[in-house]
Amino acid sequence: MRILLCNDDGLNAPGIQVLKEHLAKQGHDIVTVAPAGESSGKSHAMTFDRPVMVEQISAREFAVHGTPADCAFIGLCGLMADSPPHFLVSGVNHGLNLGVDVNYSGTIGAASQAALLGYRAIAASVDLERSRLAGSSPEQAFERAAQLVAEPVERLAHLKWPARLVLSLNHPGIEPRGIKPANCHAVVPYAPRLVSLTTEDSSRRQYLIDGVREDVCEDVEQDLAIVLAGYVSVSFLDVRQSISYSDTLVQALFAALGARTPTLASKRSSRLKLRWLKTVVVSVGKSVQEASGGDRKGEQKRTADEVPKQVADIKTGAVTDLAGVMSSR
Template sequence: MKILLTNDDGIRAPGLEVLEAIAAEFSDDIWICAPDEEQSGMGHALTLTRPVRLRQHDERRFSVTGTPTDSVTMGLRQVMDGPPDLILSGVNRGANLADDITYSGTVSAAIEGALAGIRSIAMSQVIARDGAADADTFDAARRWGAKVLQPLLDTPLPARTLVNVNFPALPSAEVKGIRAVRQGFHDYSRGTVVEGRDPRGFTYYWFGLQAIEHTLDHGTDLEAIDEGYIAVTPLQLDLTHHASLGELGERFA
């Protein structure tokens, strides 16, 4: 099995090393094409207004001066010697749950893979609220990654779908198991913009990343993580709200 790895934290991110270890349990034909620098929050952005440069670090290891979407595109069209059987994105340092997936470069890299007709899976490690990072930050992802991935390799998935996986911020021994759940909902109304001044006296703004209100509906990714489970969520690329089509059709008839 040929596997392409990518992420949005950059080619030197520790989570990418964890992803390599997970992938190595299934294949020795592993390719990497990831952003040269961190691209968190870039979503499904594609670089169109400047050239993208490709750097080779090893025989099958490359970085791109662009977004996660650019990385997948370059990996498929310029780097690999044939299409992969699987694309893995991550392991992201931080959650990609609920509405946050619309901002996520990690998930968007998997979206690009799904658009290309390749089985694609995004993986993220939830971080404890104090934000502390140490050698055990990715313990749950490292120990449970292959257990989650194995069933996903054998499960039939419709075209233009992908899978989003989140590991709870717990030691691997305390993870309760794996749940297949739907996407949850965040309340962003309490988000803030922090204003400051740089050393030259100019005003700048920093988007606040304080805790966001969670709506822990039953059967959601937010609930699963809150209760100590790994959240596995199938996502589709059809964003159409089908229930509204009839009423809108009548309005424009």
């Protein structure tokens, strides 16, 4: 099969190089299009304000002076346009991508771009810290994760695959106990932290944004808990980021406008309503908050919990089937 390989750690990063070797051993036709340097944390950012330089390093390797999503777009719409790949594989990432962290990940961003363009996309990540604490080298962790992706990829091509979804695999870095389907909700693997740095110029300030790892998760069905238990987590992530409106919020909006809430009898009318809402929500935001009263804060929290970027039901047939396919490797 033809596979486009991307990442966010850079073209020369060990994770992508080990994965390339494993996929090549399986007889796949690999084209690597990756950032010229470290591009972690770029999420789905794309470069629109300047031309993107692409260097051809070898016959099938390209270094992109842009973001991971740029790499996916250029690879799919440019470099491989005449012979489209069967899969885009992003990784192996130097660290896990779990819970809310998938929203920041350039590894997920590259895979998301492929999924938006209608391609099947896999994002693979590995826990290097746990591997180190267990006495394993980073190379051993990458080998384990790459093997996890490379061996079953042929069988994955025959799996019924939901549209616009990214398959996210997270390897514990140690020899896994097995493979489990996982929810990917608003779990926080790293507690965000802002560090103020001293500067000589009092008119300027510098901050360091990072996070403190929290290896705690009480919900055993979440991807973080599954990886902490020593399993490989398998999740589908929804890249569309589209939601159904909240009835309570919409009613408050129309009340603030002094208008009667219309009945939505079709999907088309729903789309028209949402389009219209987008044009007015900014201007009436304050009125909506007043009309919602004390329940506004609770409503925000509820809808935020219901609308993660991720597909959140491990009972989805595709996820369960997928875990079975990968476990049979």
